[in-house]
Amino acid sequence: MERILSGMRPTGRLHIGHLSVLENWRRLQEEYSCFFFVADWHALTTSFDETGGLRANTLEMVADWLAVGLDPEKSVIFKQSDVKEHAELHLIFSMITPLSWLERVPTYKDQVQQFQERGKDIMMYGFLGYPLLQAADILMYRADAVPVGEDQLPHLELCREVGRRFNHMYTPIFPDPKGLLSKVSLLPGIDSRKMSKSYANDIGIFCQPGELKKMINSMITDPARIKKDDPGHPEVCVVHKYHKIYRPDELPGLEEQCRGGGIGCVACKKMLQETLDGILKPLREKRMEIIARPGYVEEVLLEGASRARKAASETMALVREAVKI
Ligand code: SF4
DSSP states (O other), X not given: OOEEEEEEOOOSSOBGGGHHHHHHHHHHHHHSEEEEEEOHHHHHHHHTTOOTTHHHHHHHHHHHHHHHTOOTTTSEEEEGGGOTHHHHHHHHHHHXXXXXXXXXXXXXXXXXXXXXXXXOOOOOHHHHTHHHHHHHHHHHTTOSEEEEOGGGHXXXXXXXXXXXXXXXXXXXXXXXXXXXXXXXXXXXXXXXXXXXXXXXXXOBTTOOHHHHHHHHHTOXXXXXXXXXXSOOOGGGOHHHHHHHHHOXXXXXXXXXXXXXXXXXXXXXXXXXXXXXXXXXHHHHHHHHHHHTSTTHHHHXXXXXXXXXXXXXXXXXXXXXXXXXX
Protein backbone atom coordinates (compact mmCIF):
# COMPACT_ATOMS: atom_id res chain seq x y z
CA MET A 1 0.00 0.00 0.00
CA GLU A 2 1.39 3.42 -0.93
CA ARG A 3 2.21 5.80 1.87
CA ILE A 4 0.95 9.34 2.33
CA LEU A 5 1.96 12.01 4.77
CA SER A 6 0.20 15.25 5.58
CA GLY A 7 0.06 17.64 8.51
CA MET A 8 -1.53 20.75 9.92
CA ARG A 9 -0.33 23.37 12.34
CA PRO A 10 -2.14 23.29 15.68
CA THR A 11 -4.37 26.30 15.30
CA GLY A 12 -6.98 25.01 17.74
CA ARG A 13 -10.56 24.27 16.71
CA LEU A 14 -10.93 24.18 12.97
CA HIS A 15 -13.17 26.21 10.71
CA ILE A 16 -15.34 25.13 7.85
CA GLY A 17 -12.58 26.06 5.37
CA HIS A 18 -10.58 23.10 6.74
CA LEU A 19 -13.44 20.69 6.20
CA SER A 20 -12.68 19.82 2.59
CA VAL A 21 -9.02 19.16 3.49
CA LEU A 22 -10.13 16.77 6.23
CA GLU A 23 -12.70 15.12 4.01
CA ASN A 24 -9.93 14.53 1.51
CA TRP A 25 -7.75 12.99 4.23
CA ARG A 26 -10.66 10.78 5.26
CA ARG A 27 -11.00 9.49 1.69
CA LEU A 28 -7.24 8.96 1.35
CA GLN A 29 -7.07 6.78 4.44
CA GLU A 30 -9.27 4.22 2.62
CA GLU A 31 -6.72 3.83 -0.19
CA TYR A 32 -3.34 4.62 1.34
CA SER A 33 -1.30 4.00 4.44
CA CYS A 34 -1.60 7.49 5.93
CA PHE A 35 0.48 9.42 8.44
CA PHE A 36 -1.27 12.58 9.67
CA PHE A 37 0.63 14.80 12.05
CA VAL A 38 0.21 17.92 14.14
CA ALA A 39 2.98 20.22 12.96
CA ASP A 40 3.76 21.86 16.30
CA TRP A 41 7.40 22.56 15.47
CA HIS A 42 6.22 24.27 12.30
CA ALA A 43 3.94 26.44 14.41
CA LEU A 44 7.03 27.73 16.21
CA THR A 45 8.47 29.17 12.99
CA THR A 46 5.99 32.03 13.06
CA SER A 47 4.50 31.80 16.57
CA PHE A 48 7.70 31.29 18.56
CA ASP A 49 6.64 34.06 20.94
CA GLU A 50 3.08 32.88 21.55
CA THR A 51 3.28 29.23 22.51
CA GLY A 52 0.89 29.29 25.47
CA GLY A 53 -1.95 27.64 23.55
CA LEU A 54 0.06 25.04 21.64
CA ARG A 55 -0.76 22.00 23.77
CA ALA A 56 -4.44 22.79 24.16
CA ASN A 57 -4.72 23.64 20.47
CA THR A 58 -3.17 20.32 19.55
CA LEU A 59 -5.77 18.39 21.53
CA GLU A 60 -8.64 20.49 20.19
CA MET A 61 -7.49 20.02 16.62
CA VAL A 62 -7.01 16.27 16.91
CA ALA A 63 -10.48 15.97 18.46
CA ASP A 64 -11.75 17.76 15.35
CA TRP A 65 -9.86 15.37 13.06
CA LEU A 66 -11.38 12.37 14.80
CA ALA A 67 -14.86 13.87 14.69
CA VAL A 68 -14.58 14.38 10.93
CA GLY A 69 -13.68 10.72 10.52
CA LEU A 70 -9.93 10.24 10.72
CA ASP A 71 -9.58 6.76 12.09
CA PRO A 72 -6.62 5.91 14.33
CA GLU A 73 -7.11 2.24 13.42
CA LYS A 74 -6.44 3.07 9.79
CA SER A 75 -4.09 6.05 10.02
CA VAL A 76 -1.12 7.00 12.14
CA ILE A 77 -2.09 10.22 13.94
CA PHE A 78 0.74 11.85 15.86
CA LYS A 79 2.40 15.05 16.98
CA GLN A 80 5.60 16.05 15.21
CA SER A 81 7.54 16.94 18.36
CA ASP A 82 6.86 13.45 19.79
CA VAL A 83 9.08 12.00 17.09
CA LYS A 84 12.49 13.57 17.64
CA GLU A 85 13.84 11.87 14.52
CA HIS A 86 12.21 14.69 12.50
CA ALA A 87 14.64 17.14 14.10
CA GLU A 88 17.60 14.87 13.45
CA LEU A 89 16.77 14.40 9.77
CA HIS A 90 16.15 18.14 9.44
CA LEU A 91 19.60 18.77 10.84
CA ILE A 92 21.25 16.34 8.42
CA PHE A 93 19.39 17.87 5.49
CA SER A 94 20.47 21.34 6.64
CA MET A 95 24.08 20.25 6.11
CA ILE A 96 23.59 19.39 2.45
CA THR A 97 21.06 21.98 1.31
CA PRO A 98 22.44 25.12 -0.37
CA LEU A 99 21.12 28.28 1.21
CA SER A 100 20.03 29.54 -2.22
CA TRP A 101 17.50 26.68 -2.51
CA LEU A 102 15.72 27.94 0.59
CA GLU A 103 15.95 31.61 -0.30
CA ARG A 104 14.27 31.03 -3.65
CA VAL A 105 11.16 29.31 -2.24
CA PRO A 106 8.50 31.75 -3.53
CA THR A 107 6.48 31.97 -0.34
CA TYR A 108 9.51 32.87 1.80
CA LYS A 109 9.82 36.54 0.87
CA ASP A 110 6.05 37.02 0.64
CA GLN A 111 5.45 35.70 4.11
CA VAL A 112 8.33 37.64 5.65
CA GLN A 113 6.80 40.77 4.14
CA GLN A 114 3.26 39.95 5.24
CA PHE A 115 4.44 39.47 8.82
CA GLN A 116 6.55 42.62 8.65
CA GLU A 117 3.44 44.60 7.66
CA ARG A 118 1.78 43.23 10.82
CA GLY A 119 4.80 44.41 12.83
CA LYS A 120 6.43 41.02 13.34
CA ASP A 121 9.93 39.96 12.33
CA ILE A 122 10.04 36.28 11.37
CA MET A 123 13.40 36.40 9.58
CA MET A 124 14.73 33.66 11.80
CA TYR A 125 16.89 30.69 10.98
CA GLY A 126 13.93 28.37 11.73
CA PHE A 127 11.57 30.14 9.33
CA LEU A 128 14.01 30.03 6.45
CA GLY A 129 14.53 26.33 7.12
CA TYR A 130 10.90 25.31 7.51
CA PRO A 131 10.57 23.87 3.98
CA LEU A 132 13.52 21.69 4.93
CA LEU A 133 11.74 20.54 8.06
CA GLN A 134 8.81 19.71 5.78
CA ALA A 135 11.16 17.70 3.58
CA ALA A 136 12.31 15.81 6.68
CA ASP A 137 8.65 15.17 7.68
CA ILE A 138 7.83 13.71 4.27
CA LEU A 139 11.03 11.78 3.56
CA MET A 140 11.15 10.36 7.09
CA TYR A 141 8.22 8.09 6.19
CA ARG A 142 9.50 7.57 2.66
CA ALA A 143 6.09 8.74 1.55
CA ASP A 144 5.06 7.94 -2.01
CA ALA A 145 2.72 10.90 -2.22
CA VAL A 146 1.71 14.08 -0.47
CA PRO A 147 -1.68 15.79 -0.83
CA VAL A 148 -0.92 19.36 -1.83
CA GLY A 149 -2.56 22.53 -3.00
CA GLU A 150 -0.99 24.28 -6.02
CA ASP A 151 0.68 26.83 -3.73
CA GLN A 152 2.62 24.06 -1.97
CA LEU A 153 4.14 22.55 -5.12
CA PRO A 154 7.42 24.54 -4.79
CA HIS A 155 7.89 23.11 -1.29
CA LEU A 156 7.36 19.60 -2.59
CA GLU A 157 9.84 20.22 -5.38
CA LEU A 158 12.42 21.35 -2.82
CA CYS A 159 11.73 18.18 -0.83
CA ARG A 160 12.38 16.07 -3.92
CA GLU A 161 15.61 17.93 -4.70
CA VAL A 162 16.87 17.42 -1.15
CA GLY A 163 16.04 13.69 -1.31
CA ARG A 164 17.79 13.31 -4.67
CA ARG A 165 20.83 15.18 -3.39
CA PHE A 166 21.03 12.91 -0.36
CA ASN A 167 20.57 9.79 -2.51
CA HIS A 168 23.29 10.96 -4.89
CA MET A 169 25.75 12.03 -2.17
CA TYR A 170 25.35 9.00 0.11
CA THR A 171 23.06 6.02 -0.58
CA PRO A 172 19.70 5.93 -2.36
CA ILE A 173 17.19 5.79 0.48
CA PHE A 174 14.46 8.24 -0.35
CA PRO A 175 11.70 7.92 -2.96
CA ASP A 176 10.63 10.85 -5.11
CA PRO A 177 7.23 11.66 -3.54
CA LYS A 178 4.56 12.77 -5.95
CA GLY A 179 2.07 15.55 -5.31
CA LEU A 180 -1.56 14.54 -5.12
CA LEU A 181 -3.29 17.71 -6.18
CA SER A 182 -6.36 17.75 -4.02
CA LYS A 183 -9.50 19.56 -5.00
CA VAL A 184 -10.01 21.71 -1.97
CA SER A 185 -12.95 24.10 -1.97
CA LEU A 186 -11.84 27.60 -1.07
CA LEU A 187 -14.49 29.19 1.10
CA PRO A 188 -14.32 32.89 1.89
CA GLY A 189 -14.90 34.26 5.38
CA ILE A 190 -18.25 35.87 6.12
CA ASP A 191 -16.83 39.28 5.13
CA SER A 192 -15.54 37.86 1.80
CA ARG A 193 -11.86 38.04 2.84
CA LYS A 194 -9.79 34.89 3.24
CA MET A 195 -11.28 32.83 6.07
CA SER A 196 -9.10 33.17 9.13
CA LYS A 197 -9.48 33.18 12.88
CA SER A 198 -7.35 36.31 13.02
CA TYR A 199 -9.99 38.18 10.96
CA ALA A 200 -12.78 36.77 13.16
CA ASN A 201 -14.64 35.91 9.95
CA ASP A 202 -14.51 32.14 10.26
CA ILE A 203 -17.30 29.64 10.82
CA GLY A 204 -16.22 26.89 13.20
CA ILE A 205 -16.92 23.33 12.03
CA PHE A 206 -18.38 22.60 15.44
CA CYS A 207 -20.11 25.88 16.20
CA GLN A 208 -23.55 25.67 17.76
CA PRO A 209 -26.66 26.30 15.60
CA GLY A 210 -27.22 29.75 17.15
CA GLU A 211 -23.70 30.87 16.30
CA LEU A 212 -23.97 29.39 12.81
CA LYS A 213 -27.14 31.39 12.22
CA LYS A 214 -25.49 34.57 13.49
CA MET A 215 -22.47 34.10 11.24
CA ILE A 216 -24.59 33.37 8.15
CA ASN A 217 -26.82 36.36 8.86
CA SER A 218 -23.67 38.52 8.93
CA MET A 219 -22.49 37.34 5.52
CA ILE A 220 -21.91 40.05 2.95
CA THR A 221 -24.46 39.89 0.15
CA ASP A 222 -25.04 42.06 -2.91
CA PRO A 223 -24.96 45.67 -1.60
CA ALA A 224 -27.16 46.78 -4.53
CA ARG A 225 -30.11 44.84 -3.09
CA ILE A 226 -32.06 47.08 -0.79
CA LYS A 227 -35.54 45.65 -1.19
CA LYS A 228 -36.39 41.96 -1.35
CA ASP A 229 -37.40 42.15 -5.04
CA ASP A 230 -34.42 44.21 -6.25
CA PRO A 231 -32.50 42.31 -8.96
CA GLY A 232 -29.39 40.72 -7.42
CA HIS A 233 -25.85 39.92 -8.57
CA PRO A 234 -24.99 36.56 -7.02
CA GLU A 235 -21.38 36.69 -8.26
CA VAL A 236 -20.54 39.37 -5.65
CA CYS A 237 -22.28 37.59 -2.77
CA VAL A 238 -20.62 35.42 -0.13
CA VAL A 239 -23.78 33.37 0.44
CA HIS A 240 -23.74 32.44 -3.24
CA LYS A 241 -20.14 31.17 -2.98
CA TYR A 242 -21.29 28.77 -0.26
CA HIS A 243 -24.34 27.64 -2.22
CA LYS A 244 -22.01 26.95 -5.13
CA ILE A 245 -20.18 24.39 -3.01
CA TYR A 246 -22.98 23.00 -0.88
CA ARG A 247 -26.04 23.17 -3.19
CA PRO A 248 -24.48 22.87 -6.66
CA ASP A 249 -27.53 21.18 -8.19
CA GLU A 250 -29.85 23.99 -7.19
CA LEU A 251 -27.44 26.75 -8.14
CA PRO A 252 -28.84 27.69 -11.59
CA GLY A 253 -32.36 28.06 -10.12
CA LEU A 254 -31.08 30.08 -7.16
CA GLU A 255 -29.09 32.40 -9.41
CA GLU A 256 -32.08 32.98 -11.62
CA GLN A 257 -34.28 33.78 -8.64
CA CYS A 258 -31.65 36.15 -7.21
CA ARG A 259 -31.17 37.98 -10.51
CA GLY A 260 -34.91 38.26 -11.02
CA GLY A 261 -35.59 39.48 -7.48
CA GLY A 262 -37.59 36.31 -6.83
CA ILE A 263 -35.90 35.46 -3.54
CA GLY A 264 -34.86 37.70 -0.68
CA CYS A 265 -31.45 37.47 1.02
CA VAL A 266 -33.05 36.46 4.31
CA ALA A 267 -34.66 33.38 2.72
CA CYS A 268 -31.50 32.62 0.77
CA LYS A 269 -29.42 32.71 3.97
CA LYS A 270 -31.94 30.52 5.73
CA MET A 271 -31.47 27.87 3.03
CA LEU A 272 -27.72 27.98 3.55
CA GLN A 273 -28.14 27.72 7.28
CA GLU A 274 -30.27 24.59 6.90
CA THR A 275 -27.79 23.02 4.51
CA LEU A 276 -24.77 23.71 6.70
CA ASP A 277 -26.54 22.64 9.85
CA GLY A 278 -27.42 19.33 8.17
CA ILE A 279 -23.74 18.79 7.36
CA LEU A 280 -22.30 19.97 10.68
CA LYS A 281 -24.80 18.42 13.11
CA PRO A 282 -23.47 14.83 12.87
CA LEU A 283 -19.89 16.15 13.19
CA ARG A 284 -20.86 18.09 16.33
CA GLU A 285 -22.41 14.96 17.79
CA LYS A 286 -19.36 12.86 16.98
CA ARG A 287 -17.10 15.45 18.61
CA MET A 288 -19.21 15.39 21.78
CA GLU A 289 -18.71 11.62 21.95
CA ILE A 290 -14.96 12.04 21.52
CA ILE A 291 -14.50 14.64 24.20
CA ALA A 292 -16.74 12.68 26.57
CA ARG A 293 -13.99 10.06 26.72
CA PRO A 294 -11.39 11.54 29.08
CA GLY A 295 -7.82 11.05 27.85
CA TYR A 296 -8.91 9.52 24.53
CA VAL A 297 -7.27 12.14 22.29
CA GLU A 298 -4.03 11.92 24.30
CA GLU A 299 -4.15 8.11 23.90
CA VAL A 300 -4.56 8.41 20.14
CA LEU A 301 -1.53 10.70 19.99
CA LEU A 302 0.57 8.42 22.20
CA GLU A 303 -0.25 5.36 20.14
CA GLY A 304 0.33 7.31 16.92
CA ALA A 305 3.70 8.58 18.15
CA SER A 306 4.78 5.05 18.94
CA ARG A 307 3.85 3.83 15.44
CA ALA A 308 5.43 6.87 13.80
CA ARG A 309 8.64 6.47 15.82
CA LYS A 310 8.92 2.86 14.67
CA ALA A 311 8.80 3.92 11.01
CA ALA A 312 11.06 6.91 11.67
CA SER A 313 13.69 4.88 13.49
CA GLU A 314 13.88 2.48 10.52
CA THR A 315 14.58 5.39 8.19
CA MET A 316 17.06 7.01 10.56
CA ALA A 317 19.02 3.77 10.90
CA LEU A 318 19.46 3.81 7.12
CA VAL A 319 20.32 7.53 7.15
CA ARG A 320 22.95 7.18 9.90
CA GLU A 321 24.49 4.25 8.09
CA ALA A 322 24.58 6.19 4.82
CA VAL A 323 26.12 9.29 6.44
CA LYS A 324 28.43 7.14 8.60
CA ILE A 325 27.52 8.73 11.91
S1 SF4 B 1 -30.51 36.36 -2.85
FE1 SF4 B 1 -28.89 35.02 -2.12
S2 SF4 B 1 -27.34 35.01 -3.73
FE2 SF4 B 1 -28.69 36.77 -4.09
S3 SF4 B 1 -27.63 38.48 -3.09
FE3 SF4 B 1 -29.12 37.63 -1.62
S4 SF4 B 1 -28.00 36.14 -0.43
FE4 SF4 B 1 -26.79 36.59 -2.25
